[in-house]
Amino acid sequence: MIPVITAFERSPDRGRGLARDMRVRWALEEAGQPYQVRLLSFDRMKTPAHLALHPFGQIPTWEQDGLALFESGAIVLHIAGRGAGLLPEDPDGRARAIAWMFAALNTVEPPIVELSMIRLFERDAHWYAQRLQVVETRVRQRLAQLSAYLGDADWLDGGFSAGDLLMVTVLLRLEGTGLLEEHPPLEAYVARGRARPAFMRAFEAQRAVFLEAQGASGPPPAPAT
């Protein structure tokens, strides 16, 4: 059976590819695995039916042949473990690629998400400027370490892997902050990720969902930056 994933019916990122279904779509495209998408409204995400699939009421989820999964990292690892191209064949290289998956999600992403939340929800708070500086410092530290480690390599550990896939999607969330641009090696790294045909197919697929929802009921979308 073709796997079914879930995604936002109308993504709050306006089709910029920052929602977490993008990671799963990209992994599926890298693996050459066709898939179906079930779109969910925000209301639908809080229903018992969806909570049975995703205990935290989020997207994406994965369903295939009786197996249901949640968490984009786990779904990407599941896809990577079955197809070719997302994890090295040798066990040591595989373990290191998985370490980068966890590093992307548990070490690099949290301060970046915190930064997004401040910029979204605390912009009018009287502490905004001070908090912004604190969290930007935290993000900058991670970026400096990552950039130093990457150096002039194309990918984090040899060939492109699921670790790079997750790291690139995490770094994409810095769009518009100016922080990525402080590290040319990381800017080039993200650009390499975006240039992959599988990334582009996944990006267009999620963007098409947003454009369709907009076309049905709203004003034209802002251009992707």
Next chain:
Amino acid sequence: MIPVITAFERSPDRGRGLARDMRVRWALEEAGQPYQVRLLSFDRMKTPAHLALHPFGQIPTWEQDGLALFESGAIVLHIAGRGAGLLPEDPDGRARAIAWMFAALNTVEPPIVELSMIRLFERDAHWYAQRLQVVETRVRQRLAQLSAYLGDADWLDGGFSAGDLLMVTVLLRLEGTGLLEEHPPLEAYVARGRARPAFMRAFEAQRAVFLEAQGASGPPPAPAT
């Protein structure tokens, strides 16, 4: 060869088992795998030698037979993949347990870490009370969802797994906040984790490191709560 992990020479949590080496020690104890520990000072963690092992200059790391890993989640998964008892044998159950590992680290832990950081570093800021409320609300939402999902089950998905191991260590970080106590199913869940002999051995091992460092140079430790 026996694996070598790294840990704090003097843990900032004063031996309360909240540092991330605890996860790895617990997994090793569950798997019945002997290990050695190399202790690191904060200065040592920022040296090129350690950064080559851990690009973000943290603990724990893993070294065995030429393989070096970082990220506690990745190390626990590596241990779980080789020994018995931390992941189900059937592929679907295995994938679901791994989903809980990612859920612990990418969905539940980030707001809990944010809460710890506010309590540690922003206590004197004039925005402390307001920010505390915002982040506590975020943590409460995750706990309510997790508690609803767990219900009266012992573990998250059938038998104890690496997903439970990580989730319990993440929830332990709420010690002293009073938030866990709002959800008796989660309190009982954490207590079940702490009662496992492997947990207790790991806890004593990391606590012994702190006690020894204290004994060598400082005042007696605060009692573990």
